[in-house]
Amino acid sequence: MTMKKFAIELTDIDKRFGAVHANNKVCLQVTEGNIHGIIGENGAGKSTLMSILYGFYQADAGQINVLGNTYIFTDSHHAIAAGIGMVHQHFMLVENFTVLENVILGSEGGALLADGLAAARKELTRLGEEYGLKVNLDATIDTLSVGLQQRVEILKALYKGAKILILDEPTGVLTPQETEELFRIFAALKQQGVTIMLITHKLREIMSITDQVSVMRGGQMVAHRNTCDTDREELAELMVGRKVLLHVDKGPANVRAPLMTVKRLTVADNQGVERLKGVSFELRAGEVLGVAGVSGNGQTELLEALSGITPLTSGSVQVLGMEMDAKHPLSPDILRELGLAHVPEDRHRMGLITEFSASESALLGYHTDASINSGLWLSKAKVDANCEQLMQAFDVRPADPHLKSANFSGGNQQKLILAREMERNPEVLLIGQPTRGVDIGAIEFIHQRIIAMRDAGKAVLLVSVELEEIMSVSDRIIVLCDGAISGRINAEDADERTLGMMMANALDPIDPLQAMNDAKSSSNRTAQELDL
């Protein structure tokens, strides 16, 4: 066997941010032509390490070897020149440019575009054939699916001569089918000698696609494994530093009366495009109803309509003894008073006010509550006490009510929001992406709290793009595709393949007879009422 060369060799990389030791003598060897996974919790130092490798940060100490040469990167251009390409979690594409225009961005080659475009077209056609990366070069980005946009990002990196591709959480936005497609592309790239570094927190993907995997914890590399010699349980334990329950432990649901009945709910956006199209379902006390779907298929609109943020275009929602429809909206504050809590999908855009202190963010939605107001003014003592209590209940760290909300890690911000919405004991809980960007250890905790709410007889609507989460936490699942419900299934009957087909709306239209039987058996409703 010949000695394999290392594509990347990092030696004793050290980086501090003030008191935080983000990377502590990190060593990493990535064999050329391999797929190498890097896993670790948030704050483990993965992103810092990759930013150092890509030239965004400079290491305080340590050495970077790329393809046998030693470099000091002070700029991402250096990294690109050395053959490193990065595909970020959030795509860096100009939406109204074509694929071709996007790819040559930054390497236009002269004042006039025509020559550069022609040369790029030739090169991209070649790359596309070589690696099986087929994209219509003249399509504008906004007409492409997320999976195809990601492909453009990969093409962009290859076009700039990348021999090493770093992908940060590449499957977060993909359907299972698109993920499979992406993994096929990885295989083709690997065959052509491209080295791939995959940063992810999905252990299943690590197990199925990588050759080696490195685990980071607390700024240090704690283990390197050949993927075939390890398993998910070991990796999870290495990441967290203790045994982790990967499956949610829950008893059977004790389902009671419906607390929320949604009938033919339709929501149109500002342009008049219908984002939700006649969605009907029931949410009952004592159950978790999962809403699966590729993000952008109406989940956001569903949560915002049900919580009173966006007005309904048509249809109605009965919730906790009140009814809202297009003519009679209920505002978020009224719904909250009725006992409906909402953990929004996007914590920075909606869940908290990043410039406020934690104690002020912990008031959002409850700032008029009698428990924290004394007469005219917000009682500072009560505001702080409220926040301290929430922080304690959900183990938010650091437990400092005066720290700016933006300065908490994503997982702790999420825990603060969850605490705010769950600790007031709502009857109905709408919850969007509860564990997005949250550590494995915290995920376990959050799932337990959701199940505890269910067992206390509350109704929970769980929207998530993580199929594993949907399948393990929910009791029933509905699937949204293009704003309509494309599938209903009990959690115990669901598997990734079936859900994936439903998410792509590739199953036969739901058999109306079957749906009618389901509906009858569950709550004696007729098919007309469910609008099928």
Place this chain on the structure above:
Amino acid sequence: MNRENRITWINRLLLPVLNVLTAFAVTAVVFWLIDVNPLEAAEILLYGAFGYEEGIGYTIYYTTNFIFTGLAVAVAFHAGLFNIGGEGQAYIGGLGAGLAIFMLDPTLGAWLFIPASIIGALLFGALWALIPAYLQAYRGSHIVITTIMFNFLAASLMVYLMVHVLREMGQMTPQSELFPTNAWMPFVHDVAAGMGYSIEASPLNLSVLLALVCAVAVWFFLWQTRWGYAIRATGKNSTAAVYGGIKPKRVIIVAMCISGALAGLVSINELVGYQHRLVMDFHLGYGFGGIAVALMGRNHPVGIIVAALLFGTLYQGGAELAFEMSGVSRDIVVVMQGLVILFCGALEYMYRPWLIRTLAPVAQQISAAGVTV
């Protein structure tokens, strides 16, 4: 002191001070270019503003106006609104104060006149801000455009009223008849005399106390009440505010009305406190000055009082300068103000990255080992 604290101090204290010093340095260059000794000019300016009792009185009198308009801009700003209509709101506020006084029986006591004129100024100022606020909240017209247009509307309306309706009988000057003396806001020198102290006469009147009360009230309202919370939440992140059950349309209306009302109080200091009649253009410059004051004062009442004092000093000291030095016209005050606004507003972040890098570094830089290829 940790990094977070240091950055706060850089932002709150060091940056404004450096910006003002830079503005003064550039002003010195301007003086030097027009053959005026900058040091001598600075001495005259400071003497004019603080050297004698009457000067101090004028300085605080001007400061009072800037506190009102600075607070007005700040309240709107916390709601995410840029109210540049302080000029018009102050002007119309004056109309409100004047009408309130003329409507009452001149024999009534000051205890009724002064509150009535204050309420008139508050109401009319708020009303003049309400219309742009409504247009912004319910029709989507941009508040910057509408408030600036309302400045012109206010000016035209007042010219019409002063010339045709409110002009004193038999007078050519477009000004109203004198307010009854009962309606005058007491001068500080009169109050002091009543208490046995003798101070030189100046326009300084008790409106300055009203301004300080307003500063405390604004602080209390914005940071200690649920309504203030709603305003700040909307200003920082309106999506999150909607999620939290706050109604941004209402917040826009409330914040703008408070803002307009505060601007309207300029007329209490100017008209009820000093000129004692409705006159033209008493408001000129204070509305826009308020923007700079709020910017410099970081939209916080304490900062606003400090910044207002700086602007009051420039106003009074500059006037003295123009009077004392033959080569200097009063426009030099405008130049200095302009420079302060330029460095505190437009070039706000010029020093910031550098200061943060030197005074609150993220980590010690240890040179990386290795060879560059």
